[in-house]
Amino acid sequence: MSKLLQWKWHIVTTFGCFVLFWIGDALIDALSFGGESFLHELLSVEPRELYMRTLTSLLLALFFLFLEVFSERRRNTESLLRHSDQLASTFFETTGDAVCIIDTATLTIASANAIFCQRYAISEKEMVGQSLADLVAARRLPREMQSQVEETVAGGSPLTREISHEVEGGNRQYEEMLTHPIGGGQSVLQVTRDITMRRNAEALLRESEARYRAIFDNTGTAMAIIRPDGTLHMVNRGFEAVTGFGRKELEGIKRWTEFMAGGNGALLPDGLTGREGEARQNLELQILDRFGNVKVMAGNWAVMAGTEHAVLSLVDISAQKTVEQALRESQASLAVAQQIAGLGSWEWEVTTNTLTWSDELYHLFGVDSATFVPSYEWFLDVIHPDDREMVIRAINDALYNKKPFRTDYRLLLPNGALRTHSTWADVTYDRDGNPLRLIGLNQDITWRTEAEQALRISEEKFSKAFRASPDSIVITRAQDGMYIDVNEAFEKITGYRREEVLGKTSLELQLWVDPDARMVMLRLMNQFGHVRNLEVRFRVKSGEIRELLWSADVIEYRGEACLIAISRDVTEQRHLEKELLESEARLFMKHEELKNLFHQMEAIRLEWEETMDCISDMFILTDKWGKVRRFNRAVETFTGLAHRDIVGRDWLPLLEEFGLKPHLESPGVELAHPQSGKRFVLNRYAFPTADIDGSTREVIIITDTTAIRLRQSQPPLRLAGKVHHPH
Structure with a gap:
């Protein structure tokens, strides 16, 4: 009422x-x-x-x-x-702490709850009415309890202490003892609380904080935590190395914008802060250190969840910029060299089935680089049907059997032309031996194959049309090598008239510059009965040395065994081929330089992935189609899947499969994950790649906040209507 x-x-x-x-x-x-x-x-x-x-x-x-x-x-x-x-009795019997009441006059135990009896393995009958000193002497109760009760009785004020002792298994148990005078000082309330879990949690928290501080300090990236006004709150060793200042000179003293060079501070929000949940921003900045040196840095920042602070990370890309400039110059030189040599380079990403051509290769295939998109399937379609199986076999041998890819094949181009290409290619592999990409060169050798075909036809015709042949044709006796007949082309090439040659040998005329070449010709004739396109050097009448393609057959002429030799002056052609080989060598050197550069970039990428694997947060990098492209080891540990089972999958269904759909619907919010019993915060950040292909990728970061949650959720302790906080 x-x-x-x-x-x-x-x-x-x-x-x-x-x-x-x-x-x-x-x-x-x-x-x-x-x-x-x-x-x-x-x-x-x-x-x-x-x-x-x-x-x-x-x-x-x-x-x-x-x-x-x-x-x-x-x-x-x-x-x-x-x-x-009733409440006191209920609390006395139902509390999880060991509680007993001690008579201050006799220091005997007046009453104790079941938890007290259970903890010290004493029945209530054995305990009630017993002297506290006797129980301590019998080692039934800890000595610290007696001393604390005596101090409380003497001082008349509550006391709280913490004790520890070893238990079974070698583990250590921590207890908090509280003594409080009650009933006007006639009794003492003694409460013993097991705080082992709290002490272990605090130790784990300190260990976690030390681990994350070590990661923060020793990561290769320069990192800083920024206050709302732009002042540096915390920096790591990398930031000290970049700026040239010590930590004591930076933290709480300098604003981070003091290190900006060239007015780059306008690229960032005020004080480098923003609203929680904003997408991570990626920037390219110029930093001025204490010695006046300007460094080009790639930076990104993001607001720290639940705080007004922002985290900034910087990576020195000065060397990378130099390499990129050298690469652009090298690519320009390579394009000019390819145009001069009639060579086209290409690169085929096996994992993504992406084919990249140089400008000259578009010209060799007769397509427009502005509208045509090369593909591996299109390349197979334009190969001559008779050569297609051979090319596919050579590509597979290079990819999976690690054989060199060197082959010639014919092409039926879209404009109807039939061309012959020669291809050289090398394969790069990952650490597991899986093929990653093919890098190769194409050269149009149609002129060479046509020349060889024409030469074969001309040999047959010239053997029948000796006089009308534009090539040098001679007939000598097989027995002594004496000239029987020569044609006009021989006279034109050598400068000797027909009358000066007949009845003499090549040794007498000293036509052979290299006697060893003549011996090779004779050995081939004895072994095979003919010689085809043997490259020889003749000294003509004027003393000039000419390079000839020398062919010979054994025939019967005027009733005796003779040799018919046909030679073509290829001096100018060999000069051109020599120049071409030199150009190919220079191009190959350029190719090797590019390959070394690619290896360096691959090493940088592997080093970054190893760094990311050391971080406990889960990181996922997706491409513009939402496929998983990169991730760290924490993702494999969480999902229990192998690398090959994760890469290339759609990231949204992957995370939903493992119970993270609520986190996807509420990015930036801490939510429980029932399957693992942990709490996660999921954030998504855009990752524009304007310098690469103009697409926008995405970075997904999943942070385990379970330990932080446990620390924040410790409840206050209540006793007899008053709140007692642990010291």
Whole structure:
């Protein structure tokens, strides 16, 4: 009943008593004196009688009101005491702490709860009434409990201490003992609380903080945590190395924008802060260190969840910029060299089936580079049907059997032309031996194959049309090598007239510059019966040395064995081929330089992936189609999948498969993950690649916040209506 209703009830009761006493007094007067009737005494009284009756009735009514209020308060007090005793008894029996009450006069245990008996392996009968000193002497209770109780009795104030001791298995158990005087100092309440889990959690937290601090300090990236006003809150060793300042000179003193060169500070938001959940920003900046040196840095920043601070990371890309400039110059030189030599380079990414051509290769295939997109399938389609299987076999041998890829094949181009190409290619592999890419060169050798075909045809025809042949043709006796006949082309090439040659040998005319070449020709003739396209050097009549393609067959001429030799002057052609070989060598050197550069870039990428594998947060990099392209080891550990089972998958279904769909729907919000029993925060960041292909990729970061959650969720301790916080 509320206080208002209680007072209303008291007023009604008081008024009722007043009326009752008024009527009772009138009735007593009527019965006692008998002179007048009850109604006359009640309604017609003298003023003095009326005054005395009213005062008496009022005093009696107030007296009964006082008795009623006093009785009600006593009942309430008894009820509260019973309730308090019930609560104390309930707490005493149901609390998870070991509790006992000690009589301060005799230092004996007055009572103990079941947890106290269970913890110290003593029954309640053995404990109640026993001296605390006897139980300690019998090693049933810890000595620290006795000393703390004695100090509380002596000082009359509560005490809290922490003790530890070894338990079974070699582990250490931590306990918090609290002693508090109660009952006016007649008793002491002793509470023992097991805080082992809390101490272990604190140790794990300190270890985690030390580990993350070590990662923050020793990562190869320059990192800093920025306050809302732009002041450096915390920096690592990498940031010290980049700026040239020590940590004491930076933290809480300098603003990070003081190191910006060339007005790059306008590229960032005010103070490098923003709203929580904003996408990570990637920037390219110029940093000015304390010595005046300008360094080109690739940086990114993001707001730290749950704080007003932002984290900034910087990577020195000065050397990379130099390499990129050298690469652009090298690519320009390579394009010119390819155009001069008639060579085209290409690169085929096996994992993504992406084919990249140089400008000259578009010209060799007769397609427009502005509209045509090369592909491996299109390349196979334009290969001559008779050569297609041979080319596919050579490519597969290079990819999976690690054989050199060197082959010639014919092409049926879209414009109807039939061309012959020669291809050289090398294959690069990953650490597991899987092929990554083919890098090769194409050269149009149609002119060479056509020349060889024409030469074979001409040999057959010239053997029948000796005189009309434009090539030098001679007939000599097999027995002694004497010239029997020569054609006009021989006269033109050598400068000798026919009359000067007939009846003589090549040795007499000293035509052979290299005698060893003549011996090779004779050995080939004896072994095979003919010689084809033997490159020889002849000294002509003027003394000039000419390079010839020399072919010979054994024939019967005028009834005797003779040799018919056909030679073509290829001096100019060999000069051109020599120049071409030199150009190919220079191109090959350029190719090797590019390959070394690619290896360096691959090493940088591998080093970054190894760094990311050391971080416990899960990192996933996707391409513009939403396929998983890169990820760190934490993702493999979380999913339990191998690398090959993750790369190339759609990242959204992958994370939904492992129970992270709520996290995807609420990025930046800490949510529980029932499967693992942990709590994660998922963030997505755009990763534009304008310098590469103009696409926008995405970085997904999943942070395990379980340890932080445990630290923040420690509840306050309550006892007897007061809140006691652990020291």
